[in-house]
Amino acid sequence: MQSSSITVRVRYAETDQMGVVYHANYFVWFEMGRVECLRQLGFDYKQMEIADDCHLPVVEATCRYRAPAHYDEVLTVETRIIALRSSVIRFAYNLFHVQSDVIRLLAEAQTTHVVVDGKMQKRTLPEKYATAIRAQLK
Amino acid sequence: MQSSSITVRVRYAETDQMGVVYHANYFVWFEMGRVECLRQLGFDYKQMEIADDCHLPVVEATCRYRAPAHYDEVLTVETRIIALRSSVIRFAYNLFHVQSDVIRLLAEAQTTHVVVDGKMQKRTLPEKYATAIRAQLK
């Protein structure tokens, strides 16, 4: 699948006293990548929740941190869907820092999501989403 | 009003690259103080939301930062209600670091809250809460 790409500028609030970004914050950026990945497929996650009662809580998350991210750096999150079953979606992420043609890979991650309704009950992904995602996965 | 008191241990995630706690995080501690202040009056904020459809979003927040807070310090948040009208409550907070009998005041703050229902419409505070708070304010 073609990956979608967003940039985030590191916020001061995201750093910790080691002088680098606190590790948990990467998962917030991956979520932003995920939402843009869906948007690129033509979907608005906000509407997915409101109009289709379809939510995607994380059931598994993994990240390998390869190099630290620093305050004020502009980072690139590349996101793609790597697996789809009726009620499960898996995303993969690469986090890069690009500066003066030097590309550093900062982190690689995956998150797995189960499709649920607003009461947290498992449900199948509506067909319009599944169709669009499957078309990309080929 | 007698103030309620809680302690919080500073988390690594709450520090920033200056080596002190990031200023926005104090408001999270004040919220914790607020919830315990209500609990001491006999109220459970969780039930206040669920059972009484009564929410207390912040409409104004002010903090004076007097000394920095550091990682792993155990801090004391003292909270008291300082004003009540039919749909408005105001809390005041003092944040202390106590160590070996030396008390440092780290911050003083106030937050003002409007009483709303789950649809964010203004409503009056249920009488049971108002009565208990007024008894304390005297």
Place this chain on the structure above:
Amino acid sequence: MQSSSITVRVRYAETDQMGVVYHANYFVWFEMGRVECLRQLGFDYKQMEIADDCHLPVVEATCRYRAPAHYDEVLTVETRIIALRSSVIRFAYNLFHVQSDVIRLLAEAQTTHVVVDGKMQKRTLPEKYATAIRAQLK
């Protein structure tokens, strides 16, 4: 002073169970506005810390919340410097949501900062910064 302007898209992580943005997160956006305001004056806050040993911790912060912010909204933070003394800077912020030509003011805020070195000792703002800011304040 002419204000600088940035946009932020609300992250899922920034919402709370009321379905709106948690109030403390606004201060993170204001910090982002502050950094861009300095950048527009020709300054890089990161370099200000590294090269000039000049840090701007918050000593006072106030926010009036006028309307809630929601997930995925693209918000505008307008920031300007409203006061400068030798070791103190004050910023003012307006947070807007603009959609289909309807402008909603979500919040108004101010933060006051003291100029310190890396050991948290008060110092005067280097003249290059002071000069540039004073030129704007006129």
Place this chain on the structure above:
Amino acid sequence: MQSSSITVRVRYAETDQMGVVYHANYFVWFEMGRVECLRQLGFDYKQMEIADDCHLPVVEATCRYRAPAHYDEVLTVETRIIALRSSVIRFAYNLFHVQSDVIRLLAEAQTTHVVVDGKMQKRTLPEKYATAIRAQLK
């Protein structure tokens, strides 16, 4: 290894608009568990950084989310060290909600840490730490 145990009360700030705790926040709790696990071994992570110039950034983090956590719940984080090499430590975590004798497992996680100095250069774990940890691992 015997696990150490801490409790955390879920903060309003940690919830998101699904009405449950945002997934990235679990990693903050695991860090708290980690620090207490070290404290139980006789070590103060703060001093480890200051006195021994020994930091433990996360190089890999994995979490399986089994059930959601809710606002105001008091959760238990059980932490233990599961592997140690000269410059690498691995921790495992279980997150529980215990209420009226019903124990729910909310999440299982692991984090791997590399031992570095303040300049982010890999170093070996000082012998006093290694000895104490190895004694527990047996």
